[in-house]
Structure formats: C-alpha cells, structure tokens
Amino acid sequence: MSLALWGAVLGALIGAGVLLVASRLRVIGRPQLSTRVLPYVRDVPRPGVAVVRSTPSGPTTTVAGVFGPVLRSAADAVEKVLGGSTSVRRRLERANLDMTVHDFRVEQVIWGLVAFVVAAALSVARAVQQPASALSLLLLCLVAFALGVLARENRLTSQVKTRERKILAEFPTIAELLALAVAAGEGPVAALDRVVRRSGGELSADLAKVLAEVRTGQPVGEAFDKLAATTGLPLVARFAQGVAVAVERGTPLSDVLHAQAADVREAGRRELIEAAARKEVIMMVPVVFLVLPVTVLFAFYPGIVGLSLTAP
Missing domain, CATH: 1.20.81.30 (Type II secretion system (T2SS), domain F)
Structure with a gap:
C-alpha cells in the first residue's frame, strides 16, 4: 500500500470523525422536549408514573454527552464479557466513589480507547515502513484496548487498598x-x-x-x-x-x-x-551479594599481594 493511499485513508477517517462530532453537537444543542414541557407539568400528578430527573455526574459526563450511545453500548459489551457487577459495586463502595457500575464500565471503555489510539498511532507509523505487518499491528491495537480496560479495574483495586490503609x-x-x-x-x-x-x-x-x-x-x-x-x-x-x-x-x-x-x-x-x-530473605540480598564479597576481598587481597611479592 502506497503512502498516498495511506494518507487518503487517514484523511477519510479524520473527516468522518469530524462529521460525527459535529452532528452529535448539533443534536445536543437542541432543547429537548422534556426541558420545554416539564416546567409547566411538573406539579401535575400522574398516577403510577414517577418522574425521573437525571443529573449528570462523574468525570466522563462531557465525553458521554457527545458519544453517549456508542459508549453505553460498549460499556454493556464490556459488562457482558467481564461480568462481576456485584464485586465492582462493592469495590466502588469501599473506595467511596460516587458512581454506578455502568459509569465505571464507561470509564473502562474510555481507558481502553485511549490505549487503542496510542497503539494505533504507533502502528500506523510502523505500517508505513512495513506494510506487510498490518494484521499483527491490528491485533496489537486490540490487545492494547483490552489492557486499557483491565488497567482501570486494577486501578479501582489499588484505590480500595489505599483507602483501607x-x-x-x-x-x-x-x-x-x-x-x-x-x-x-x-x-x-x-x-x-x-x-x-x-x-x-x-x-x-x-x-x-x-x-x-x-x-x-x-x-x-x-x-x-x-x-x-x-x-x-x-x-x-x-x-x-x-x-x-x-x-x-x-x-x-x-x-x-x-x-x-x-x-x-x-x-x-x-x-x-x-x-x-x-522479607527476611530479601533483606539478606545486599548483605550476601554486596557486603560479604567486599569483606572477603579486603581480608584476602593483602595476603595475595604479599605472596606474589615474596614468590621467586
């Protein structure tokens, strides 16, 4: 694959991303029907129906607002693959983090996407030089995404341990x-x-x-x-x-x-x-491998020098 073709592919991807962001921002900018109607009917009782007011919370609110449906779908997929929502919920409580399991899954997806983008940038730079290794580089990007998802879960475990200490x-x-x-x-x-x-x-x-x-x-x-x-x-x-x-x-x-x-x-x-x-054995490592050889050297080196001087 030539360099011009790679440039065309990258340009098409960047253009599609810009169009996607622009279309989403246009939809977000429109006032929703609930925003226009609820101030006038909020006090009207509706039997059997509870009004749920969602308030944005968490560090991923802005990103979720732009790419909300895609992130929610990806978070649901991560939940199906990894599972363990009960364990995650308990660790969130122990870490005193004000977020739901779904919010945590969204953060996992974002960490995975960041790792994927970094690996993709390095892979594109490598693929320009060696086009034959494109498949292996794609697998590397997928592995980077999985490692990013798992890194967020390990981070949660470390937060729990730090708080408990x-x-x-x-x-x-x-x-x-x-x-x-x-x-x-x-x-x-x-x-x-x-x-x-x-x-x-x-x-x-x-x-x-x-x-x-x-x-x-x-x-x-x-x-x-x-x-x-x-x-x-x-x-x-x-x-x-x-x-x-x-x-x-x-x-x-x-x-x-x-x-x-x-x-x-x-x-x-x-x-x-x-x-x-x-850690007693680990504490003996500097004594055995550093202090003891120097002591033996200091003890025997003068004798060796003396023998070499007196030998015929």
Whole structure:
C-alpha cells in the first residue's frame, strides 16, 4: 500500500470523525422536549408514573454527552464479557466513589480507547515502513484496548487498598477520641458528632455517613451494623459490631472502644513483624551479594599481594 493511499485513508477517517462530532453537537444543542414541557407539568400528578430527573455526574459526563450511545453500548459489551457487577459495586463502595457500575464500565471503555489510539498511532507509523505487518499491528491495537480496560479495574483495586490503609492508620486515634468523649459523659451520637467535626479522613467520612443515617431516624445499632456489613476491613467490622452491641445491651462503651483501639494497634504491630519475616530473605540480598564479597576481598587481597611479592 502506497503512502498516498495511506494518507487518503487517514484523511477519510479524520473527516468522518469530524462529521460525527459535529452532528452529535448539533443534536445536543437542541432543547429537548422534556426541558420545554416539564416546567409547566411538573406539579401535575400522574398516577403510577414517577418522574425521573437525571443529573449528570462523574468525570466522563462531557465525553458521554457527545458519544453517549456508542459508549453505553460498549460499556454493556464490556459488562457482558467481564461480568462481576456485584464485586465492582462493592469495590466502588469501599473506595467511596460516587458512581454506578455502568459509569465505571464507561470509564473502562474510555481507558481502553485511549490505549487503542496510542497503539494505533504507533502502528500506523510502523505500517508505513512495513506494510506487510498490518494484521499483527491490528491485533496489537486490540490487545492494547483490552489492557486499557483491565488497567482501570486494577486501578479501582489499588484505590480500595489505599483507602483501607488510610482507614487502618486513622482507626486507633478515632477510637480513642470516641472513648474519651463517651467517658466524659456524652452519649454515642454526641460523641460521634464531636469526633466527626474535629477530625478528617476516610474513616471520619464513613462515620459521618453513619451520623447522617442516625439523624434521619435510623437506630444507632442498625447504622453501625450497616457500616460493618459494607466495610471490607475485619477490624472496622468488629469495631462497628462492638459499638452496636454496646448500644443495644447497655454495656460500657468506653471500655469497648479502648479495647478496639488496643486490638488495632496490636494487629498493626503483628502485621509489621509478619512483613519483616516475609522479607527476611530479601533483606539478606545486599548483605550476601554486596557486603560479604567486599569483606572477603579486603581480608584476602593483602595476603595475595604479599605472596606474589615474596614468590621467586
């Protein structure tokens, strides 16, 4: 395939893309029927029909507005291939991300398209020099798309782990503050409100949600039980269950909180010791391969030099 033909193909693709974007922007610019009619009939009751107002949210709103139908179709296809919507939903909750599973699938498609475009640009530059490798380069672009989709899911898992590490680091301090507030004579809700107002962080955000649910009328025990069910950390789940049991049965809450904080600190020390034991062999690598050879060289080199000088 000649260079002029490649230029014609690329020009046709760019022109088709510009026309597609222009047509979509023209459609988006038109006021919708619901926008013109709903302000006049919003208060009119319609039996059996609920008015759903969609509000754009998430980082992909602009892109989804232009290429909405294509992205939604691609997101549905990714959902059918990968599956695991329950696991994704739970990880989104644990990462405290305000998006649905479908929004996350759209982000996966966008990551895949970015990887595809980068691989396609490199492939076109390579295909100009070697036209015979066009099929292998196309397969490379498809693999890049799949890797981009999987990279977004791995990013979500890393976000969950990072947030949970922050929660474990904040937990002892939050538990001690709650214990001090309860020991000073405040009730569980007042102590929770004081700690949430005086602190910041991931665990404080979770406790703020619990406080909001309590203020809307949900019992304290049920709110903490919900926190225990949604969190992915066993220590935080035990803390929430302990608080719920202490509130329901009337046991001393300060003792429970002090014990929970001590358990978390002890678990942190135990985890540090276990990590050091797992990395003991890796820690010996610089000693064996760097320090020991230099020490042996310093010990034997003078003797070798002396023998070479005294030898006839």
